[in-house]
Amino acid sequence: MSQQQLYFEDVQEGQEVPTLTVHCDSQRLVMWAAASGDFYQIHYDKDFAIGNQLPERIVHGALKHALLGRMLHEWIAPGGRIKRLACQYRGMDLVDKNVICKGVVTRKYQEDGRNLVELEVWTESEDGQKTTPGTAIVILPSRGR
Amino acid sequence: MTQPSLITDEMRSYIGRESEPVTVEVDKTACRMFARAVGYTDPVFYDEEEAKRRGYRSIPAPPGFLGHPVYNPARPQRADYLPPFQTGLRRVLNGGTDIEYFDDICAGDVLTMTRKLVDLQEREGRLGKMLIMVNEMTYRRGDQVVAKVRGTLIQY
Numbered sequence: 608m609s610q611q612q613l614y615f616e617d618v619q620e621g622q623e624v625p626t627l628t629v630h631c632d633s634q635r636l637v638m639w640a641a642a643s644g645d646f647y648q649i650h651y652d653k654d655f656a657i658g659n660q661l662p663e664r665i666v667h668g669a670l671k672h673a674l675l676g677r678m679l680h681e682w683i684a685p686g687g688r689i690k691r692l693a694c695q696y697r698g699m700d701l702v703d704k705n706v707i708c709k710g711v712v713t714r715k716y717q718e719d720g721r722n723l724v725e726l727e728v729w730t731e732s733e734d735g736q737k738t739t740p741g742t743a744i745v746i747l748p749s750r751g752r
Numbered sequence: 753m754t755q756p757s758l759i760t761d762e763m764r765s766y767i768g769r770e771s772e773p774v775t776v777e778v779d780k781t782a783c784r785m786f787a788r789a790v791g792y793t794d795p796v797f798y799d800e801e802e803a804k805r806r807g808y809r810s811i812p813a814p815p816g817f818l819g820h821p822v823y824n825p826a827r828p829q830r831a832d833y834l835p836p837f838q839t840g841l842r843r844v845l846n847g848g849t850d851i852e853y854f855d856d857i858c859a860g861d862v863l864t865m866t867r868k869l870v871d872l873q874e875r876e877g878r879l880g881k882m883l884i885m886v887n888e889m890t891y892r893r894g895d896q897v898v899a900k901v902r903g904t905l906i907q908y
Binding site for chain 2: 629635638639641642643644647659660667668669670672673674676677679680681684685688689690691692693694695696
């Protein structure tokens with residue numbers, strides 16, 4: 608990626624991470640099943656999902672975690688690193704909808720010589736519901752050296 | 753009227769018990785496949801030379817990917833350190849994931865993973881009675897801990 612590096616000095620509390628919107632169609636869920644090794648049928652077999660009292664196939668929770676990871680990676684690459692990413696799968700996202708990933712900086716600080724940025728992160732469904740609230744810590748390079 | 757608890761003393765006795773280590777391979781093609789499923793376009797996840805130029809030992813494991821346990825059809829796929837709890841609950845949902853990284857994880861890494869049940873809770877929710885299990889997985893490369901995962905599973 609030929610993007611400009613984000614530095615610790617560029618970040619302020621309250622700053623928003625660029626939103627990442629990903630359409631989660633059945634192809635993506637099948638690719639995710641293969642890539643992750645999670646073959647639970649509620650994610651790709653409509654009859655099975657409905658038989659399990661679900662309205663439709665649902666997006667894997669761990670895929671939403673990984674999409675939040677992608678949003679952070681694309682914000683901090685190439686020189687930043689994700690230190691921690693945690694989220695809870697509170698609401699279901701159904702197949703064939705957009706998953707909208709968002710984040711906002713809550714704190715920046717230095718510790719053990721590292722530049723750390725804490726964030727609140729979450730995914731929203733198309734109707735604006737926060738389905739996956741979470742928190743993250745990223746390490747950023749400094750302009751200092 | 754008080755309902756009987758889902759969680760028995762026997763179930764509680766498994767809290768804190770650690771599994772035998774499982775070998776986990778971080779394969780190069782698996783890293784690419786994971787990156788593709790998540791929709792990455794950054795070449796660092798596809799091109800090993802680009803990854804090395806950027807200071808990685810090889811293609812980095814995309815965030816959320818910690819490799820695959822080596823598949824062996826002769827061994828149980830489910831965690832064998834825990835007995836199946838007889839709660840009468842048949843369905844499972846993933847409740848949450850918390851990953852903390854202590855080093856880069858790259859293609860070619862062979863890790864060992866141990867699991868531990870760290871918490872059991874029960875709750876009455878939208879889905880009826882729920883058993884909430886929190887497992888902690890520790891990933892090591894040699895003696896070095898490279899990642900810790902806390903995963904929440906909901907049986908309902």
